[in-house]
Amino acid sequence: MPSSRRITVPPLTRVEGEGRLLIRVSDGRVDETRLNIFEPPRFFEALLRGRAYTEAADITSRICGICPVAYQLSALAAIEQICGVGVDGQLAALRRLLYCGEWIESHALHVFLLHLPDFLGCDSGLELAREHPAVVRPGLELKKIGNTLMTLIGGRAVHPVNARVGGWYRAPTRGELDRLVGPLERARDIARDTARFVAGLDFPDDEVGAVFVALRQSGQYAIERGRIASSEGLDIAAADYDSHFVEEQVPWSTALHSTLAPLPPLPPHAPLAPHAMSAAGGSYLVGPLARFALNARWLAPAARETAAEVGLRPPERNPFRSIIVRCVEMVHAADEALRIIGDYTEPAFPAVPARPRAGIGHGVTEAPRGLLYHRYSTDRDGTILDAKIVAPTSQNQRPLEEDLRDVVERSLDLPEADLARRCERVIRNHDPCISCATHFLTLDIDRG
Amino acid sequence: MRTSASTSPSASPSTAAARPRLAVWKFASCDGCQLTLLNCEDELLPLAAEVEIAYFLEASSATVAGPYDLSLVEGSVTTQADAQRIGEIRAASRRLVTIGACATAGGIQALRNFADVDGYLAAVYATPAYVSTLSTSTPISAHVRVDFELQGCPIDSRQLLEVISAFLAGRRPAISSASVCTECKRRGTVCVMVAHGTPCLGPVTHAGCGAICPAWHRGCYGCFGPMESPNTPALVRELTVLGMDDRETGRVFRTFNAAAPAFLAASRDAAEGGGIHAEDTDAEDTDAEDTQAEDTHAEQ
Numbered sequence: 001m002p003s004s005r006r007i008t009v010p011p012l013t014r015v016e017g018e019g020r021l022l023i024r025v026s027d028g029r030v031d032e033t034r035l036n037i038f039e040p041p042r043f044f045e046a047l048l049r050g051r052a053y054t055e056a057a058d059i060t061s062r063i064c065g066i067c068p069v070a071y072q073l074s075a076l077a078a079i080e081q082i083c084g085v086g087v088d089g090q091l092a093a094l095r096r097l098l099y100c101g102e103w104i105e106s107h108a109l110h111v112f113l114l115h116l117p118d119f120l121g122c123d124s125g126l127e128l129a130r131e132h133p134a135v136v137r138p139g140l141e142l143k144k145i146g147n148t149l150m151t152l153i154g155g156r157a158v159h160p161v162n163a164r165v166g167g168w169y170r171a172p173t174r175g176e177l178d179r180l181v182g183p184l185e186r187a188r189d190i191a192r193d194t195a196r197f198v199a200g201l202d203f204p205d206d207e208v209g210a211v212f213v214a215l216r217q218s219g220q221y222a223i224e225r226g227r228i229a230s231s232e233g234l235d236i237a238a239a240d241y242d243s244h245f246v247e248e249q250v251p252w253s254t255a256l257h258s259t260l261a262p263l264p265p266l267p268p269h270a271p272l273a274p275h276a277m278s279a280a281g282g283s284y285l286v287g288p289l290a291r292f293a294l295n296a297r298w299l300a301p302a303a304r305e306t307a308a309e310v311g312l313r314p315p316e317r318n319p320f321r322s323i324i325v326r327c328v329e330m331v332h333a334a335d336e337a338l339r340i341i342g343d344y345t346e347p348a349f350p351a352v353p354a355r356p357r358a359g360i361g362h363g364v365t366e367a368p369r370g371l372l373y374h375r376y377s378t379d380r381d382g383t384i385l386d387a388k389i390v391a392p393t394s395q396n397q398r399p400l401e402e403d404l405r406d407v408v409e410r411s412l413d414l415p416e417a418d419l420a421r422r423c424e425r426v427i428r429n430h431d432p433c434i435s436c437a438t439h440f441l442t443l444d445i446d447r448g
Numbered sequence: 449m450r451t452s453a454s455t456s457p458s459a460s461p462s463t464a465a466a467r468p469r470l471a472v473w474k475f476a477s478c479d480g481c482q483l484t485l486l487n488c489e490d491e492l493l494p495l496a497a498e499v500e501i502a503y504f505l506e507a508s509s510a511t512v513a514g515p516y517d518l519s520l521v522e523g524s525v526t527t528q529a530d531a532q533r534i535g536e537i538r539a540a541s542r543r544l545v546t547i548g549a550c551a552t553a554g555g556i557q558a559l560r561n562f563a564d565v566d567g568y569l570a571a572v573y574a575t576p577a578y579v580s581t582l583s584t585s586t587p588i589s590a591h592v593r594v595d596f597e598l599q600g601c602p603i604d605s606r607q608l609l610e611v612i613s614a615f616l617a618g619r620r621p622a623i624s625s626a627s628v629c630t631e632c633k634r635r636g637t638v639c640v641m642v643a644h645g646t647p648c649l650g651p652v653t654h655a656g657c658g659a660i661c662p663a664w665h666r667g668c669y670g671c672f673g674p675m676e677s678p679n680t681p682a683l684v685r686e687l688t689v690l691g692m693d694d695r696e697t698g699r700v701f702r703t704f705n706a707a708a709p710a711f712l713a714a715s716r717d718a719a720e721g722g723g724i725h726a727e728d729t730d731a732e733d734t735d736a737e738d739t740q741a742e743d744t745h746a747e748q
Contacts, residue, residue, distance in 0.1 A: 043565075052699060124501075143487075156660055158487070161661050
């Protein structure tokens with residue numbers, strides 16, 4: 001019998017509905033890593049059936065309170081494609097502006113309250129605030145500015161109410177946006193200072209091998225629109241997503257796994273079927289590392305300068321260093337928001353008319369955690385017949401498991417407690433939605 | 449008592465023990481209501497000095513065993529394991545407050561209560577047998593005694609701070625049970641229904657958001673759930689005059705607070721009027737009994 005052991009990293013205390021990690025080791029090699037996600041299923045794709053095309057944005061925003069704008073704008077892009085309306089000009093710029101607020105809010109939450117405590121040996125952002133108030137207090141200020149931007153455009157920061165099919169219920173006035181200029185300049189400064197600070201942290205060695213996938217839009221660091229691109233040369237429209245990416249269910253998780261389909265691609269628009277079991281394809285990574293690898297040249301000048309100053313160069317493959325990329329992206333989001341506000345003129349109408357039609361629409365945007373894909377089919381009166389939503393976390397689940405396997409294999413000589421802590425850090429590097437349960441793992445070893 | 453910024457967190461267990469102990473729990477939900485607490489950027493650090501945050505996985509890995517002085521519960525019960533867990537949390541909590549539409553009214557995921565959950569599973573998962581779920585999404589009050597229910601999808605941060613302050617001070621929270629209409633009046637917003645003919649659920653919806661939607665030229669869509677004793681039949685007549693058919697009125701009451709008794713009754717009336725999913729009415733009746741038994745706001 002080879003010497004083997006089974007390392008389970010279960011939820012801490014009474015944390016059903018979150019995550020658990022199982023690692024099987026034999027003869028110094030990791031045979032298997034499984035990240036169980038126990039988040040109870042909420043069946044959004046099923047409950048959308050029979051709803052009106054005008055309801056998709058508000059309903060799907062309830063999938064995630066941390067990135068509701070991502071869900072709203074992916075849904076609206078898909079529905080507007082069905083309706084055959086283009087949202088352009090200032091109406092589109094306002095969507096990008098709202099999204100900048102969400103990037104700042106979500107990244108600041110992760111950087112200061114979830115991720116940074118790992119690097120500085122604290123249990124929480126609150127403890128961090130006591131130990132390092134000079135870092136955390138500006139961080140909370142930065143987060144608040146993101147929320148203020150979302151509230152001004154969207155009415156509130158969590159599940160904003162203003163975005164609708166064809167545009168907005170109400171466009172902000174010039175004067176309202178002008179009030180954001182001072183705070184956003186301050187946000188850009190805080191993000192830049194934070195990038196300098198985090199770049200000096202101690203980063204363990206690690207390298208993800210997965211293909212990077214992100215939206216790409218010539219001339220802009222893609223956020224709310226673009227084509228789907230990869231570090232291997234993929235370049236497709238959102239409508240071709242289904243022919244290149246496959247979702248599959250694994251027994252140990254309620255989150256579906258996504259893989260890049262092996263070539264040749266499936267026929268376009270083939271099955272409007274449930275997420276299919278499939279032959280394994282290649283893993284790919286979405287999120288800040290992927291965006292930075294594919295789109296760094298389009299960052300706003302202030303963000304490009306910050307990246308250069310702190311020694312960040314694309315492609316960055318160490319997930320521990322994603323904290324620096326998030327800071328650079330916050331510099332970009334603040335700078336981009338200032339540019340949009342500077343160019344803003346109040347539109348004559350807050351929305352363009354959008355009539356229901358029968359059809360299939362695809363929408364894809366860059367949530368703070370990465371690519372978010374929606375597909376709907378509707379009948380003539382706009383009733384939703386079918387919906388498919390692929391969240392960043394399900395796309396990142398497989399590369400995350402691969403990352404964990406590599407790290408564990410190199411760290412098997414660590415004491416168990418340290419190994420568990422290292423695993424938690426690897427998971428948090430990718431900012432999965434289950435990272436709401438920060439530090440949610442403890443280690444239990446079953447020696448086989 | 450207050451602790452200074454330089455105090456070592458592990459230095460004085462007696463100080464920690466003297467502070468009230470707060471716990472935040474998550475069930476099936478989007479995390480938005482917990483996030484509302486973290487979004488109180490200006491109040492977060494002072495609050496953390498006033499209370500011991502004994503269990504809050506979104507914010508901290510340091511956890512403390514019960515009992516807790518105040519438990520805030522986000523999310524609805526959708527699995528057998530969660531049905532058991534909420535009982536354990538209740539037993540460990542002196543006061544238990546639900547935060548948000550999921551914990552208070554089952555949330556958007558309670559739409560499964562009107563459908564065949566096996567069909568839902570098959571729509572999302574290739575192998576439904578791998579997934580464990582209950583056929584219903586139920587509010588916390590369907591399982592344990594609840595000291596206060598804070599409505600909203602998401603909750604409002606000012607109301608949350610009032611609830612925390614009130615329970616820590618041993619008083620009832622000063623939360624208005626009036627409708628969104630009162631907030632429009634206070635805000636000086638022109639009535640979108642009267643002035644523009646925009647359908648609005650404000651007259652039957654619980655106040656608390658600050659009447660955001662009408663201020664953004666949109667009708668209220670009821671995300672705070674029913675106010676106390678709402679007159680939904682009167683509103684439905686107005687909505688019909690504005691051109692909404694039974695299917696549409698059924699839909700607007702079946703969103704984020706679909707299992708709240710008053711909205712449940714309104715959507716059932718619409719369904720009986722020939723609108724949405726008439727075949728589902730049996731399922732609704734069953735769920736209505738479950739929920740109404742525990743909810744004092746049930747429309748009789």
